[in-house]
Amino acid sequence: MVLRSCWKSRHKNSCGPAGWIRPALLWFCVTQCVCGIGAVQESTNVVQKDAEFDVTYNDTVTSQNQTIYAFNHTISRNKTEGVRVTVDVLSRGSDSPILFVVRQKQAVLSFQIPLILRGLYQRKYPYNHVGRTLCQPPTRARSENQFFFVDVSTLSSQGTNYQLRVSRVESFTLQTDTKFSFTASPSQPQYFKYVFPDGVDTVIVKVNSDMTFPCSVMSIQDVQCPVYDLDNNVAFIGMYQTMTKKGAITVQRKDFPSNSFYVVIVVKTEDEACGGPLRFYPLRPDELIDAGNRSKLIDVVVTPAISSEVYVRGMLFILGIFLSFYLLVLLMTCVENKRLKKREVFQIPADMSPAETASLLGKNGDGQTPASPYEYGSFADNGSTLSSEAITDSATSTDNNYGYIERSLDGVGRCRHESLSSVEEDDYDTLDDINSDKNIVRTKKYLCVSDLSRKDKRILSKKYQIYFWNIATIAVFYALPVVQLVITYQTVVNVTGNQDICYYNFLCAHPLGALSAFNNILSNLGYVLLGFLFLLIILKKDIVHNRALFRNDLNALECGIPKHYGLYYAMGTALMMEGLLSACYHVCPNYTNFQFDTSFMYMIAGLCVLKLYQKRHPDINASAYTAYACLAGVIFFSVLGVVFGKGNTVFWIVFSVIHILATMLLSTQLYYMGRWRLDSGIMRRMLNILYTDCIRQCSGPMYIDRMVLLVLGNIINWSLAAFGLLERPNDFASYLLAIAICNLLLYFAFYIIMKLRSGERIKCLALVCILFTAVVWGVALFFFFQGLSTWQKTPAESREHNRDCILLSFFDDHDIWHFLSSIAMFGSFLVLLTMDDDLDTVQRDKILAF
Numbered sequence: 001m002v003l004r005s006c007w008k009s010r011h012k013n014s015c016g017p018a019g020w021i022r023p024a025l026l027w028f029c030v031t032q033c034v035c036g037i038g039a040v041q042e043s044t045n046v047v048q049k050d051a052e053f054d055v056t057y058n059d060t061v062t063s064q065n066q067t068i069y070a071f072n073h074t075i076s077r078n079k080t081e082g083v084r085v086t087v088d089v090l091s092r093g094s095d096s097p098i099l100f101v102v103r104q105k106q107a108v109l110s111f112q113i114p115l116i117l118r119g120l121y122q123r124k125y126p127y128n129h130v131g132r133t134l135c136q137p138p139t140r141a142r143s144e145n146q147f148f149f150v151d152v153s154t155l156s157s158q159g160t161n162y163q164l165r166v167s168r169v170e171s172f173t174l175q176t177d178t179k180f181s182f183t184a185s186p187s188q189p190q191y192f193k194y195v196f197p198d199g200v201d202t203v204i205v206k207v208n209s210d211m212t213f214p215c216s217v218m219s220i221q222d223v224q225c226p227v228y229d230l231d232n233n234v235a236f237i238g239m240y241q242t243m244t245k246k247g248a249i250t251v252q253r254k255d256f257p258s259n260s261f262y263v264v265i266v267v268k269t270e271d272e273a274c275g276g277p278l279r280f281y282p283l284r285p286d287e288l289i290d291a292g293n294r295s296k297l298i299d300v301v302v303t304p305a306i307s308s309e310v311y312v313r314g315m316l317f318i319l320g321i322f323l324s325f326y327l328l329v330l331l332m333t334c335v336e337n338k339r340l341k342k343r344e345v346f347q348i349p350a351d352m353s354p355a356e357t358a359s360l361l362g363k364n365g366d367g368q369t370p371a372s373p374y375e376y377g378s379f380a381d382n383g384s385t386l387s388s389e390a391i392t393d394s395a396t397s398t399d400n401n402y403g404y405i406e407r408s409l410d411g412v413g414r415c416r417h418e419s420l421s422s423v424e425e426d427d428y429d430t431l432d433d434i435n436s437d438k439n440i441v442r443t444k445k446y447l448c449v450s451d452l453s454r455k456d457k458r459i460l461s462k463k464y465q466i467y468f469w470n471i472a473t474i475a476v477f478y479a480l481p482v483v484q485l486v487i488t489y490q491t492v493v494n495v496t497g498n499q500d501i502c503y504y505n506f507l508c509a510h511p512l513g514a515l516s517a518f519n520n521i522l523s524n525l526g527y528v529l530l531g532f533l534f535l536l537i538i539l540k541k542d543i544v545h546n547r548a549l550f551r552n553d554l555n556a557l558e559c560g561i562p563k564h565y566g567l568y569y570a571m572g573t574a575l576m577m578e579g580l581l582s583a584c585y586h587v588c589p590n591y592t593n594f595q596f597d598t599s600f601m602y603m604i605a606g607l608c609v610l611k612l613y614q615k616r617h618p619d620i621n622a623s624a625y626t627a628y629a630c631l632a633g634v635i636f637f638s639v640l641g642v643v644f645g646k647g648n649t650v651f652w653i654v655f656s657v658i659h660i661l662a663t664m665l666l667s668t669q670l671y672y673m674g675r676w677r678l679d680s681g682i683m684r685r686m687l688n689i690l691y692t693d694c695i696r697q698c699s700g701p702m703y704i705d706r707m708v709l710l711v712l713g714n715i716i717n718w719s720l721a722a723f724g725l726l727e728r729p730n731d732f733a734s735y736l737l738a739i740a741i742c743n744l745l746l747y748f749a750f751y752i753i754m755k756l757r758s759g760e761r762i763k764c765l766a767l768v769c770i771l772f773t774a775v776v777w778g779v780a781l782f783f784f785f786q787g788l789s790t791w792q793k794t795p796a797e798s799r800e801h802n803r804d805c806i807l808l809s810f811f812d813d814h815d816i817w818h819f820l821s822s823i824a825m826f827g828s829f830l831v832l833l834t835m836d837d838d839l840d841t842v843q844r845d846k847i848l849a850f
Contacts, residue, residue, distance in 0.1 A: 215243075517587075
């Protein structure tokens with residue numbers, strides 16, 4: 001038996017004929033011992049040939065004929081040459097494939113022809129032309145001669161013709177900043193070596209092609225054997241990403257102890273991973289599918305990445321930009337404080353006697369009574385100064401007054417020392433006579449701010465402070481799991497090497513530590529710094545206002561838009577959280593965590609709308625619980641849209657119906673100032689109104705301005721709902737954000753128009769903020785729509801939009817969007833804060849509520 005004779009060869013110097021002691025024939029003997037059990041005892045003719053490089057060998061192989069080609073290869077420590085084996089089978093129709101085994105000193109490579117590569121659903125693609133590059137293990141000797149053998153065998157009794165060619169790859173080592181072009185296919189992958197030059201610790205490997213398809217994979221692997229260079233194993237080790245026209249991977253020296261790496265290019269058998277069409281499903285499971293011509297011309301270039309000095313320059317730049325806002329605000333605060341101190345010198349205390357007032361005026365001027373009724377912080381009526389005991393609510397008509405009790409300013413000052421927890425809003429809002437009076441006041445044709453700011457200031461202050469504390473609590477509970485999740489994402493990317501998990505701009509993604517795109521994270525610092533600056537501004541104004549209330553300043557008590565800063569605190573906190581969560585999203589941007597980047601955008605848009613409405617309707621603005629519950633519903637639909645909205649008709653129908661119904665309910669709430677009820681009698685009351693106002697007598701709307709706003713709002717929202725239902729955009733989160741922004745802009749435009757229409761003016765500072773913010777928003781949106789990546793497509797398609805850095809060799813277009821949008825949001829907040837400064841000395845019964 002063959003097995004027995006080979007076992008005896010352990011005690012003798014031969015196994016069969018005496019010539020079989022050669023290492024190549026000894027390996028063949030062992031192979032026959034393992035594979036030849038039970039086989040027919042037939043003699044196999046083994047032929048070994050001394051072969052040469054760059055020579056094409058045409059031979060025939062059968063089950064009785066095996067050929068071994070021996071090559072002598074010189075390996076140098078200072079020069080790396082690649083060796084490539086190319087095989088082509090000329091005969092077709094053989095049932096058994098030809099097996100090629102390449103035996104090297106430290107590696108073995110084997111493949112069969114036809115080479116069968118599998119796609120999705122186990123589709124099989126045969127390839128008769130195969131080219132493979134041999135792994136070149138490093139050597140310590142300056143020069144070393146090594147033999148390697150190519151064994152050709154088959155189990156087919158029919159003769160199969162093949163061509164074998166082994167050649168040297170002269171350009172096997174890539175050079176820095178030098179483009180190299182080559183062709184690859186699924187059965188002929190290519191890889192090349194790159195060695196880090198001295199002084200370079202990070203490089204970017206860029207791969208480009210003019211052909212979108214076939215889909216391909218680029219991989220970065222350590223210099224070790226084996227090299228995984230087939231479609232079915234390229235993801236086993238190293239870093240890899242799919243690509244169509246563009247691909248880029250940043251490689252750091254610290255990740256490769258040998259100071260070198262392989263750049264592996266593999267063409268996939270199918271294009272589905274790159275967004276291409278999917279082939280038909282085979283009729284039979286074992287049916288072989290002709291893949292056609294899937295060769296791809298590819299260019300690769302390795303360029304040095306930025307140095308540490310560029311990192312420092314980028315960080316100093318962003319700190320300098322946003323800290324300059326702190327210096328500007330500090331300068332303006334000093335100027336304002338100086339102006340206020342000068343004004344306080346001439347300010348008349350509210351409790352000063354007429355004789356003292358006249359004496360003070362005589363010292364400070366010409367002794368005449370001030371012409372303005374609001375000058376020096378006191379009211380004047382027909383040339384006489386009012387005493388503090390005569391000050392009552394600003395409403396002068398009986399229609400306006402619903403139980404507002406006269407109280408002295410001493411009582412007001414004393415009440416401010418009481419605990420806010422001892423007063424509840426419901427204590428002032430549950431009596432039937434007050435509710436009845438609300439229906440009278442709030443349904444008047446012309447409303448003033450005094451009609452809608454009658455609740456105790458302590459109660460409203462407490463009510464609106466809840467906005468800040470609620471959003472702070474939401475931020476903590478939302479941010480902690482987000483940070484944990486994105487850290488897990490980054491860890492998975494670093495461990496698996498799968499660059500398709502995250503949608504970076506790979507041509508401008510600068511790593512730092514474990515982070516893959518530090519520049520995209522750093523650029524969000526502006527949101528945090530400017531949000532904190534806005535909080536400082538609000539804190540300063542809040543302190544100044546409280547001091548004015550404490551000293552019973554009449555302007556603070558009875559003039560201007562009521563000052564409630566709780567929503568401003570919430571807006572500043574939301575801006576800071578937007579920066580934090582946007583940074584978390586950019587740790588690993590993809591469609592599953594895009595909601596991190598948009599959640600607080602919804603919050604900011606909603607809070608801005610609420611603040612605009614609160615300015616002239618402080619008594620009837622939504623509570624924090626109601627507002628955040630509605631925003632939670634928006635985020636809930638955002639998650640549903642991202643997960644289920646893509647191409648789902650049922651979801652879009654349900655969402656559009658809910659969108660339209662919510663618009664109609666909110667319109668009714670705003671039109672009637674909350675004085676309506678949603679109950680079983682709603683339809684009867686609607687029919688009654690239609691009959692009396694449209695059929696019995698044709699009468700126009702009572703509140704024309706409100707009606708115009710609500711009609712425009714309904715037209716826009718119904719149009720957006722129809723667009724979503726018909727087009728069904730893939731980016732549902734951005735679509736939802738567009739709805740919020742459109743409504744915010746509409747209400748802001750309405751507010752400005754009504755303000756100017758009412759004879760009010762916009763001060764210089766507010767006008768500068770409006771113009772500056774509008775310009776910055778326009779420039780910011782330009783950079784936003786550059787679209788450097790998109791998770792609406794496959795990772796390979798997204799990389800087609802990647803572009804190089806454009807600012808300081810560190811920041812890309814999206815980073816500039818972060819800079820400008822944070823400045824624009826900060827400016828928008830300042831607009832809301834300063835746009836009604838012209839009313840600070842106007843009595844509230846003279847300020848229209850619209």
